[in-house]
Amino acid sequence: MSDQPMASRGVSRPMAEKQMKKKSEQDSDSMEMLRSHHKQTLWVYWTLIILGVWLILAPFTFGYGKDTVMPSGGRDLWLTLDQRISLSIWNDVVCGILLIIFGWRSLQPNRPISLWAACFVGIYISMAPLVFWAPTAVAYYNDTIVGAMVIALTILIPGMPNMIAYMKKGPQVPPGWSYNPSSWPQRWIMIVTGFLGWIVSRYLATFQLGYINSVWDPFFGRSSELVLNSSMSHSLPISDAGLGALAYTFEFLMGWMGSPARWRTMPWMVTFFGILVIPLGLVHIALVISQPIVVGHWCTFCLMAAAIMLPMIPLEIDEVFAMFDFLRDAKKRKLNMWRAFWKGGTMEAEGMDERSPELMELSKKPGPVLRAAFWGMNLPWTLGLSTCIGIYLMFSPAIFNLSQWGAHIFHLGGALVVVASVIAMGEIVRIGRYLNLLIGLALAALPWFLAGSSTAGNINGLIAAICVMALSIPVGKRQEKFGYWERWIK
Structure with missing residues (x-):
């Protein structure tokens, strides 16, 4: 008997030919969609070329070697001033040439590598002024703005390169969820907070880089500069x-990226966005919290940046869990996990997003859109009161006569109570409120072991700690459903 496949021997050839024809038609349709999309976004690739020319001319137009500055605080740099100037000039020239090359290649459809290469050039341009300590303010502003524009022009405005050719239809709402965590009303608040954080941090950066001579601080005076x-x-x-x-900058830009179903169509992007917001955000907050302990001073705009970052964590974490839902389903269906992570896919469940209001209604009906932005996050009175107690503890050393280490304990403990309480306002991570039990125990016990501690201050800490621990026990009100993850919300 022949080992030749049945389809080759003709038994099921009509079916095989039909499947091959269908696949060929699908591929043809995908390419046609790709060409049509490319025609509509052709201006994007010409703009990349224009930005390349702009970058090449910028050092000579704006004079990167004129009115140069040194970083604040007498910081030691790894480059001399002449090296900083030369590297800033040549960096823009080389990156400009690369943008022209990749932009020119992208004028033809189906060239995703060129677009990704241009995107990475944009990322590098955004980083270069920090690495080379851009010697003038215009060099810093030019590169950071052009870098952001390049990123937007390569993967935001036209969408991820070639994604239109393989993106699959499917549910917008994760199975068992009551809302879509990737909807535009959910994302616009992240875009706004990301932009505010960008502006605040950039202001502080201009001082450190030497472009301004002082930092305005309405509460702590020169402490910010220290x-x-x-x-x-x-x-x-x-x-x-x-x-x-x-x-x-990256958080602001990534907020725009992808469709309202990006939790399943772009798992890689949600992952990187989550890494930027959650672990790196926590590191940023931890550094700000440590300032009065390590440095001995507060910084108003640093606190503002941390305050902007903190609510972004519970606002973003639900989208990360939705992405895990998709990957868990892909693994269950024995799909290629590498492909599922980088190219996304579909799910068998039905779930079109009929609940989320249209973002275009924001100017006419801001209330519904604003409420939709906070689906999955609410403010139980227990967590709200815990947050207030944490803020009180942070500033209680100014009220009570505490030793240095006693003040440090209240500064740190109060800040940690605030962080744990705000993050636990995210319903899907409500279990995180139990961290306040451990923090409360530390606040209640540690001050009594310090020499020279104030009895009144210790009693104050004990009462506050007991209140925080008691408030961390109730789950608090919940309004949304989270499918598979419901079992962990306790």
Whole structure:
């Protein structure tokens, strides 16, 4: 008997030919969609070329070697001034040439590698002023703005390269969920907070880079400058405020990226967005919290940046869990996980988003859109009161006569109570409120073991700690459903 496949011997050839024809038609349709989309976005690739020309001419137009500055606080740099100037000039020239090349290649459809290459050039341009300590303000502003524009022009405005050719239809709402965590009403608040964080961090970065001579602080006076010029700040080889501005830039841009179903169509993007917001956001908050302990001073705009970042964590974390829902389903169906992570896919469940209001209604009916932005996050009175107690503890050393370490304990403990309480306002991570039990125990016990501690201050901490622990027990009100993850919300 022949080992030749049945389809080749003719038994099921009509079916095989029909399937091949169908696949060929699908491929043809995908390419036609790709060409049509490319025609509509052709202006994007010409703009990349124009930005390339702009970058090449910028150092000579704006004079990167004129009116140069040195970073604040007498920071030691790894480059001399002449090297900073030369690298800034040549960096823009080379990146401009690359943008022209990749932009020119992208004028033809189906060239995703060129678009991704241009995108990475944009990311690099955004980082370069920090690495090379751009010697003039115009060099910093030019590169960071052009870098953001390049990223937007390569993967935001036209969408992820070639994604239209393989994106699959499917549910917009994760199975068992009561809302869509990737809807535009859910994302616009992240875009706004990301932009605010970008502006605040950029202002602090301009001081560290030497473009302005002082930082205005309405509450702590020159303390902000002492924080920004501290040894903790100087421990990094680049401006830490500039690094924060860069992170906020990416968060702002990634908020725009993808469709309202991106939790399943772009798992990789949701993952990187989640990494920027959650673990890196927590690191940023931890650094700000440590300022009065390590440096001995507060910084108003640093606190503002941390306050902007903190609510972004519970606002974003639900989308990350929805993405895990998709990957869990893909694994259950034994799909290629590598492909599922990078190219997304569909799910068998039905779930069109009929609940979310249209973002275009924001100007006419801001109430419904604003409420939709906070679906999945609410404010139980228990967590709200815990947050207030945490803020009180942070500033209680100014009221009570505490030892230095006693003040540090209340500063740190109060800040941690605020962080745990605000994050636990996200319904899907409500279980995180139990961290306040551990923090409360530390606040109640540790001050009594310190020499020279104030009895009144210790009693104050004990009462506050007991209140925080008691308030962390109730789950608080819940309004949304989260499918598979319901079992973990306790």
